[in-house]
Amino acid sequence: MKLDSKIPSGPVASKWDRARFENKLVNPANRRKFTILVVGTGLAGASAAASLGEQGYNVKSFCIQDSPRRAHSIAAQGGINAAKNYQNDGDSIYRLFYDTVKGGDYRAREANVYRLAQSSVSIIDQCVAQGVPFAREYGGLLDNRSFGGSQVERTFYARGQTGQQLLLGAYSSMMRQVADGGVTLYPRREMLDLVVIDGKARGIVVRNLITGELETHAGDAVLLATGGYGTVYYLSTNAVNSNVTAAWRAHKRGAAFANPCYTQIHPTCIPVSGEHQSKLTLMSESLRNDGRVWVPKKQGDSRPPEQIPESERDYYLERKYPSFGNLVPRDVASRNAKQACDDGRGVGESGLAVYLDFADAITRVGEDVIRMRYGNLFDMYNRITDEDPYKVPMRMYPAIHYTMGGLWVDYNLQSTVPGLHVLGEANFSDHGANRLGASALMQGLCDGYFVIPYTLAHYLGSTTLPAVSTDHDAFKEAKASTQARINTLLSVKGNQTIRGFHRKLGRIMWDYAGMARTDAGLRTALEEIPKLREEFWNTVSVPGDQNNLNQSLEHAGRVADYLEFGELLVRDALNRTESCGGHFREESQTPDGEAQRDDEHFSYVAAWEFQGVGKEPVLHKEPLVFEEVHPTQRSYK
Amino acid sequence: MATISVKLKIWRQDGPGKPGRLVDYTADTVSTDMSFLEMLDVVNEGLIKKGEDAIAFESDCREGICGACGLVINGVPNGPVRGTTTCQLHMRSFKHGDTITIEPWRAKAFPVVKDLVVDxxxxxxxxxxxxxxxxxxxxxxxxxxxxxxxxxxxxxxxxxxxxxxxxxxxxxxxxxxxxxxxxxxxxxxxxxxxxxxxxxxxxxxxxxxxxxxxxxxxxxxxxxxxxxxxxxxxxxxxxxxxxxxxxxxx
The missing domain is CATH 1.10.1060.10 (Alpha-helical ferredoxin)
Structure with missing residues (x-):
């Protein structure tokens, strides 16, 4: 396997122009001859399907939900970055590029990030034109707010529902194409295998989740926009049906998986309340614009917050990082919350929480303004915890939120399997080892609206693609092996629940490959995961049969894949003995507890090649070259 | 945190156009901090352990924004709390010993797919x-x-x-x-x-x-x-x- 990143030559600012000029095109009249299979309908998948449908390609769109509008992008709250400099505060494409490379702790590809920053301005224009109701100022112009890791206001938002509004914009464009016949919708389909013919991705196997039938679909290219793998930790802010299955099955068919150990732990989530918990709820990072994070100075201080005087509170982010204060990047905020709790100064019943306090902001601007800014978030917090954040500080603890790793892609978003392109959170390319807030929406829409339409045309225009049909042996083989896996799951007939296994796996991942990782812990995980996998295949109970809606079977298939994937994540974390961004190896920290990179040995993308379940994968390295931003110890002080 | 038990009457239907019926279940030791769907998760875990078909219901984000969930609870869509999706309803809205009837959306244009899932x-x-x-x-x-x-x-x-x-x-x-x-x-x-x-x-x-x-x-x-x-x-x-x-x- 050879990793060719295909980064265009020349200065960073002109690479994308150059690529677009040099890329092959497909004549408008020829586009309908190409069938493009798009899996996933989040921001990346929906924007890609809509844009390609508009261009005249024959697009088939697949999603596991009953409607494409429910993809988990919908839950993104806070906002989307764009280098518009509307606030006249010194923003520029170069500054957004710089902040993102630095925020990612110098583990992202410069060329990709620059293109992302360039496209960011078009994304806002595009969404406004679709009728996305972004927040506005009284003069009628677009409003901005700040997000972590930046000292300018460049985040556009629609109350606390930015992801929803952006997704509904992309979804409405896609539905217009569905009505016009450019896009055919296949909801309630789960991709279970990738079909590779003559070394190229030519189709997929999906299970119709209503009838249980295994369907095969042939095409000229496959686009995976299937999101991240956060639910390998069981508890995360992801939707409960989010999964790694499509990406993992593609990995097993030859797509390299890059940097799986880069996971993002979001600092402000509602703490766990008990064993029954099925998911964690995030409270937007935008809250840190007005909320102040603190814990008591004294260990084990169990007084209610209002009885702890100002002088006995430690606003530790403001104290340690005076220039960024409460708006430090997520990895830094999360680690500090963990340190405060490990130090015995955590709050709440479990001691695993810190306060996020709005009292000062309410005094400064009034409750009405705070309600306008964050009303829906405060309501959500109140519903879940039964506490009123207008009166008492929120309790927050970090939780798994986003995964920066994903299938390896080149500059054109193509994986190591020609024809298989990967978009959005499912790929690895733009966020390095830590994603800045309000950058995920930007990346998803950038990939779908403004990158793939050009790079896919290049692939189609420069590749010989003989017609294939689903009668081809490769389709039959993929379908048969998918069926065999389903048969095995149904035939175990043990007495252990699927959720029980998922919970146990999540526990291993969180304990040993969570916020802090050590050599010994990771090695323990490498012993425990295969044991759990074996137990799963011997004792799991998957009731019902294949031929109707069977949510137990769906969940079992996803957990089975996680029991393989989790091992890869741990291996990657073990291999990377440095700390960077969200990947914190306790052995590698600065004297004041910050992540200590090791550029000499680890300035590379780790791309893993599958060798078989339980077999050690082969590591391929793509060196990271920094021509513009000089890697330094990240400082937010 | 308090614990309650509740009686459930849940609509079970094998598939579109098939006859359906309300089936009785009991949910014991339900923490009032649980969400309504987490209570159903626990009931389902009990069924799966016995090798019985789990109750089909939809949910995804479980934070009130994707719109996937939605159950008629005691005759009212999403239950007794106003301005709340089913996934954001919590068991603290119920009392020990309550009987809770759970049905799917009922509309000609939303045919039942299975149990509590509609199209x-x-x-x-x-x-x-x-x-x-x-x-x-x-x-x-x-x-x-x-x-x-x-x-x-x-x-x-x-x-x-x-x-x-x-x-x-x-x-x-x-x-x-x-x-x-x-x-x-x-x-x-x-x-x-x-x-x-x-x-x-x-x-x-x-x-x-x-x-x-x-x-x-x-x-x-x-x-x-x-x-x-x-x-x-x-x-x-x-x-x-x-x-x-x-x-x-x-």
Whole structure:
């Protein structure tokens, strides 16, 4: 396997122009001859399907939900970055590029990030034109707010529902194409295998989740926009049906998986309340614009917050990082919350929480303004915890939120399997080892609206693609092996629940490959995961049969894949003995507890090649070259 | 944290068009901090352990925004708390010993798929009929070239907040989809971007809504009362006005 990143030559600012000029095109009249299979309908998948449908390609769109509008992008709250400099505060494409490379702790590809920053301005224009109701100022112009890791206001938002509004914009464009016949919708389909013919991705196997039938679909290219793998930790802010299955099955068919150990732990989530918990709820990072994070100075201080005087509170982010204060990047905020709790100064019943306090902001601007800014978030917090954040500080603890790793892609978003392109959170390319807030929406829409339409045309225009049909042996083989896996799951007939296994796996991942990782812990995980996998295949109970809606079977298939994937994540974390961004190896920290990179040995993308379940994968390295931003110890002080 | 037990009567139906029935279950030692769906997760775990078919119900984000969940709880969509999706309902809203009846959305245009799962694809087709601004990717003017007053933008956002869950249809004795359809029509109809297609949009979306088999509006406001996003029925009046204007325009 050879990793060719295909980064265009020349200065960073002109690479994308150059690529677009040099890329092959497909004549408008020829586009309908190409069938493009798009899996996933989040921001990346929906924007890609809509844009390609508009261009005249024959697009088939697949999603596991009953409607494409429910993809988990919908839950993104806070906002989307764009280098518009509307606030006249010194923003520029170069500054957004710089902040993102630095925020990612110098583990992202410069060329990709620059293109992302360039496209960011078009994304806002595009969404406004679709009728996305972004927040506005009284003069009628677009409003901005700040997000972590930046000292300018460049985040556009629609109350606390930015992801929803952006997704509904992309979804409405896609539905217009569905009505016009450019896009055919296949909801309630789960991709279970990738079909590779003559070394190229030519189709997929999906299970119709209503009838249980295994369907095969042939095409000229496959686009995976299937999101991240956060639910390998069981508890995360992801939707409960989010999964790694499509990406993992593609990995097993030859797509390299890059940097799986880069996971993002979001600092402000509602703490766990008990064993029954099925998911964690995030409270937007935008809250840190007005909320102040603190814990008591004294260990084990169990007084209610209002009885702890100002002088006995430690606003530790403001104290340690005076220039960024409460708006430090997520990895830094999360680690500090963990340190405060490990130090015995955590709050709440479990001691695993810190306060996020709005009292000062309410005094400064009034409750009405705070309600306008964050009303829906405060309501959500109140519903879940039964506490009123207008009166008492929120309790927050970090939780798994986003995964920066994903299938390896080149500059054109193509994986190591020609024809298989990967978009959005499912790929690895733009966020390095830590994603800045309000950058995920930007990346998803950038990939779908403004990158793939050009790079896919290049692939189609420069590749010989003989017609294939689903009668081809490769389709039959993929379908048969998918069926065999389903048969095995149904035939175990043990007495252990699927959720029980998922919970146990999540526990291993969180304990040993969570916020802090050590050599010994990771090695323990490498012993425990295969044991759990074996137990799963011997004792799991998957009731019902294949031929109707069977949510137990769906969940079992996803957990089975996680029991393989989790091992890869741990291996990657073990291999990377440095700390960077969200990947914190306790052995590698600065004297004041910050992540200590090791550029000499680890300035590379780790791309893993599958060798078989339980077999050690082969590591391929793509060196990271920094021509513009000089890697330094990240400082937010 | 308190613990309660509750009796459940849950609609079980093997598939579309098959007969269904209410089946009795008990949920013991339910923490009042649990969400309603987590309580059902626990019931399902018990069934799976016994090798019995789990109760099918939908959910995904479990934070009240994706619109996948939605159950009729004691006769009311999403249960006793106003402005809440089913996934955001918590067991602290119930008392020890309560009997809770759980049914799917019931509407001709939302056929039952299995147990508590219904087919809401009619909503997608209503959006496909006109719930968009016809604008291809690329070539958009600068986002700030079109100032929109804050009031208008906020009013549009109030309507755009719809999550497409179908509670409005489930609450309506006519199974009408007027609240859903009018929310999109009003969101786009208020904004300058939506003006060029304003009248073709309303006709196409309303016609599609009728073709899907949703009922008519008799103005009782049950939709607004159960809407988890508290979307106002004022949009329905606007939808009628625009539809009439469109008819006059021909």
């Amino acid at each position: 809401r694809s009619a909503f997608d087709r209503i959006i496909g009929a006109g719930g968009y601004v016809s604008f291809n990717t690329g070539g958009a003017p600068d986002g700030n070239c079109l100032p929109i007053s804050k009031d208008v933008s906020e009013a549009a956002m109030d309507m755009a907040a719809c999550i497409g869950c179908g509670s409005c249809v489930a609450a309506c004795k006519n199974a009408a989809a007027h609240l859903f359809t009018s929310a999109k029509i009003t969101h786009l109809g208020l904004l300058p971007q939506g003006q060029p297609e304003r009248y073709t949009r309303v006709v196409r979306m309303v016609d599609q809504m009728d073709a899907e088999g949703f009922g008519n509006c008799s103005n009782e406001g049950e939709c607004e009362a159960v809407c988890p996003k508290e979307i106002s029925i004022s949009g329905i009046a606007r939808m009628y006005r625009d539809y009439q204007k469109a008819a006059l325009k021909g």
